[in-house]
Amino acid sequence: MxxxxxxxxxxxxxxxxxxxxxxxxxxxxxxxxxxxxxxxxxxxxxxxxxxxxxxxxxxxxxxxxxxxxxxxxxxxxxxxxxxxxxxxxxxxxxxxxxxxxxFPKITVQDILEFEKKYKGSDEERQDLIQLYMQHEGDMDAITASALCCSQEDEPRLCSIIQAAIKSGEVKEFPAFTQETDKKKRARRKRADRERQEAEEMQKEMGLGDEDDSLVMMLQQRQKSREQNFNSFLSDLEAKYSKPSGKSQKSKRGKK
The missing domain is CATH 1.10.287.110 (DnaJ domain)
Incomplete structure (x- = not known):
């Protein structure tokens, strides 16, 4: 068949x-x-x-x-x-x-290196603008979907979106420009709760260095926002995977 x-x-x-x-x-x-x-x-x-x-x-x-x-x-x-x-x-x-x-397995070090290059890059900006348009300015959905995003990143991300609106690059969505303080506080509270739970889990397991802390953060994110966590890894693996096709064949043939 x-x-x-x-x-x-x-x-x-x-x-x-x-x-x-x-x-x-x-x-x-x-x-x-x-x-x-x-x-x-x-x-x-x-x-x-x-x-x-x-x-x-x-x-x-x-x-x-x-x-x-x-x-x-x-x-x-x-x-x-x-x-x-x-x-x-x-x-x-x-x-x-x-x-x-x-799709080689993504390691903690891969994530750390990606995050370092990604934050502040033009690629991050383009992805953010796309999320803004896709979710029509809903910051809950945007921050939940954005790669390498934490509560501390929100002011920086908002400023990028605001600049794009001001320049006319994207339309103005009321969900973003008229977001209530109550909704912002709820998002901060939710992020604080997730961070606290991750820290408690980290202490219980006796972890302390940066890599272990990142693992705990990812584990907690998986627990609280599994769909978005899996999407993050999927996007990362698929986006930075090795190319396939004839180029791979030619490389193997040269060995």
């Missing part, structure tokens, strides 16, 4: 883009990020209750291999077919190894 038929059987659609929840115009980065998030849901280790998890995971690997290969993607986009005999869909490939090559 070919890839398109397997997609139809396992994901109820033979459209490769629909399986990933994206459209045909998606960028390479968007395809990679969507592949990561969808494949994570059916990873055999994470979805043991799904008897078809392994098959779905393998099919998603093949799907991504096609869409991440420029020549294969052009053929699929123009003709709606997949070259089942291509090296891209090699049957002897270990799709678990392929996935881990693309």
């Amino acid at each position: 070919g890839l398109l038929d397997r997609c139809k059987e396992l994901f109820k659609t033979s459209n490769l883009y629909e399986v990933l929840g994206i459209n045909k115009e998606a960028t390479e980065a968007e395809i990679r990020r969507s592949y990561y998030k969808v494949s994570l849901k059916v990873h055999p280790d994470r979805a043991p209750e799904d008897p078809l998890a392994t098959e779905k995971f393998q099919v998603l690997g093949k799907l991504y291999a096609v869409l991440s290969d420029k020549e294969q993607r052009v053929v699929y986009d123009e003709q709606g077919v997949v070259d089942e005999e291509s090296d891209v869909l090699s049957e002897d490939r270990c799709w678990e190894d392929y996935w881990r090559l693309l």
Whole structure:
């Protein structure tokens, strides 16, 4: 059975883009990020209750291999077919190894280094503006979704948004410009409570250095805001994962 038929059987659609929840115009980065998030849901280790998890995971690997290969993607986009005999869909490939090559595990040090480069960068600003527009100025949703964001960052983030509004770059949303003091206090109180709980957990476990403190912060964030925490790691892994396709093949061939 070919890839398109397997997609139809396992994901109820033979459209490769629909399986990933994206459209045909998606960028390479968007395809990679969507592949990561969808494949994570059916990873055999994470979805043991799904008897078809392994098959779905393998099919998603093949799907991504096609869409991440420029020549294969052009053929699929123009003709709606997949070259089942291509090296891209090699049957002897270990799709678990392929996935881990693309998405190596994120360590505490990786997060620390990313945070150092990300904060204050143009990338952070662009992401923040996008979140502002997406959530129509709701700072609760913005701060919950922003990468590497803590209560201490809020004044800085607000100033970035205010400057963008003043320059006409983005529209003015009442949820942001007219946010009540009561809502701001509630957000601060919630952040203080999360920080206090993390500190208590840290003391109970006898942790003290910076890396351990970060681990505790992340564990507490996972406990209190699991969806956003997982989204943070997903975005980080997918955004800074190794490129795939022919470039990887050529590198291996040179060894």
